[in-house]
Amino acid sequence: MEGFIALYIFMLAAFTGYEIISKVPVILHTPLMSGSNFVHGIVLVGAMVVMGNAETGIQTFVGFIAVILAAGNAVGGYVVTERMLEMFKSSRGKK
């Protein structure tokens, strides 16, 4: 990928992340940390590409580990975030 285009993507993404967080009430800090933890579970996609592109046994093995870890990140991140936010919903319903 062209170096400068990558730089633009990095810069804009960084601003986006900053902007999203800057107006968050304290009450949502933990769920949001958990939610952003889920979002970087997209590493799964990269792990799959690397594994599908592996040339040797050792590369396949490391790729296999990468996919397991990444899947754990994505699924685990989703489950705990969802569970936390579900409680917020119920507490609002009672109010």
Add this chain to the structure above:
Amino acid sequence: MNIIVDGSYFIAAILFILGLKQMSSPVTARRGIIWAGVGMVLATIITYLHQDIHHNYFWMTLAIAIGGTIAWITGKKVAMTDMPQMIALYNGMGGGAAAAIAAVVLIQNDSSHGVTHQALAVLGALIGAISFSGSMIAFAKLQGIMWKVYRFKNQQWINLAVFLTTIMIGLHLSFSGADYSMGLLVFFFVLALAFGIMMTIPIGGADMPVVISLYNAFTGLAVGFEGYVLANPAMMIAGIVVGSAGTLLTQLMAKAMNRPITNVLFSNFGEGGTGDAEAVTGSMKEIEASDVAVMMAFAEKVIIIPGYGMAVAQAQHKVWEMTKLLQERGVTVKFAIHPVAGRMPGHMNVLLAEAGVPYDIIYDLDEINEEFATADVSLVIGANDVVNPAARTDTNSPIYGMPILNADYAKNTIVIKRGKGTGFSGIENQLFFADNTRMLYGDGAVATNELISGIKEL
């Protein structure tokens, strides 16, 4: 084919950003995680069509099944109180995955991509590996597998030496073209992992939330850099968004504790003071649950300060039950939440929400600190450092300068505590020895239960 893959990644990236945006408001938060989840599923399925994937489809699917199932079961089973360490665990897995991706890329050792490619692969490997091993240590500490805070002489110099060595090797890997051996590569990863461990073991107590948040940002950055290496815009965008959001969140937390992030990492909690802390005077005075029940039932205003002790005892439901009883008697009950109470910012809010406590009686430090002077009773349930008056007065105390809840300004302070020992940070608390403080010893849930029956008997 290519257009389908790239288009799906683009949609996934948009869903991630919109999802995170919605997660920043309680009203839309739940929809936010679902949107992000849809993006993730879409991106994962479409990746099977990716032009760079030639084989290993079976093993890939098996690996997703293994990792996904383990995470699903553990994530569903874990108690709400244990959420922080689970976030640390899953975050560490993501960091490990980024480092493993980098490892494969570096093993392939294809120098045709140029220096930027190689350097970002190395950088992602370094950050990812640190995030992996560091998060695992954070997990072990919060899970109670590893309680000890390990410190030794010249620790920071040794850490610095390890770090600089890792950087030197990293530079060599980045700029030497294809000219490095497998042995050196392995050594690089071993050092990076070791640094993550060494960086985390001396950190303890109240600093752990900040550290987890920092590693969350680290993993984001590592994923973003590996996204560049793999020419995958979805990873780049999602990774860097999390990296920057996580960095800001880390700063907010550190600010709430009035401790610069460098202090959290490099000056160990408990060693911040220059001399001995002021000697604590007075003695701890015990009180019976029935007396506390009377005191609260005839009070006008009670402020409850929950801490990690409430989380450990799973006392939040009992606390809410007690609160409702007091409200029926016309007592004004408010909850005061310190930004770093528990093991993560918002940890207490999550627990109270679980028990069904409505938002409008839960207050942040800034909103409620003035009100302690007008409160009849401040009830501290399993909190310690966040109510330690030494933070206001004792310049030698390691927590000096941290904003605290002014529990001691209330007419009476009741502290529910399991034993006489110091808290997670190991600092004596002057509040427990104050004249208007009474100690109610016992597990948070048991003690609250006694209070409930006490109030009912009146």
